Amino acid sequence: MANPSPEPRNPTRPVRPPAGPVKRRGFFEVRWRQFRRAPRPVVRAVVSSLSVALVLGIVFLAYDIALDRGAVLPGGDLRLLYLAFYVAVVCLLGALLTYFFVPLPSGPSATRVTRTPWSLALGLFAAVPIAYLVLVLLHEMIKPVLVGR
Numbered sequence: 001m002a003n004p005s006p007e008p009r010n011p012t013r014p015v016r017p018p019a020g021p022v023k024r025r026g027f028f029e030v031r032w033r034q035f036r037r038a039p040r041p042v043v044r045a046v047v048s049s050l051s052v053a054l055v056l057g058i059v060f061l062a063y064d065i066a067l068d069r070g071a072v073l074p075g076g077d078l079r080l081l082y083l084a085f086y087v088a089v090v091c092l093l094g095a096l097l098t099y100f101f102v103p104l105p106s107g108p109s110a111t112r113v114t115r116t117p118w119s120l121a122l123g124l125f126a127a128v129p130i131a132y133l134v135l136v137l138l139h140e141m142i143k144p145v146l147v148g149r
Contacts, residue, residue: 041122044102049094049127053134056086061138065147083135090131091124098123 025033060082067077099119 041098041102042126045094045098045122045126046130048097048101049090049123049130050134052093052097053086053090053127053130056089057134057138060086060135061143061146064139065143068147086135087131090134091127094127094130095120095123098126 060079063073063082064079066073067079099115102119102122
């Protein structure tokens with residue numbers, strides 16, 4: 001008796017059951033899967049921007065708490081100027097660190113160009129929201145804990 005299937009059977013390959021209807025994933029299940037399987041260049045861009053933002057944010061938090069407690073520092077109250085400096089430096093260093101330390105996929109071509117203007121753009125797009133999220137986290141969540149409010 002001949003095998004009615006068009007492809008020959010491979011004894012080392014497991015037999016798959018027939019495909020049924022595709023299960024639709026929920027919104028949060030899709031986002032969680034995307035979060036767990038983020039591309040390495042994106043993760044590295046976020047980590048480089050986050051490290052710069054955390055260091056500068058902690059310095060700002062110490063400066064802010066010192067001024068709130070009545071410290072008299074040279075130059076007076078320069079919090080607004082420091083915030084503008086903070087955002088500019090986080091965006092600039094985030095973009096530059098991403099440009100220098102995050103290799104882009106080279107694709108099938110023979111040339112191995114790993115730095116393009118898109119590397120800078122990836123770093124900038126990662127740095128802008130991170131700068132503001134770190135400021136909100138430090139000022140609205142960490143500072144009240146440290147000053148006892």
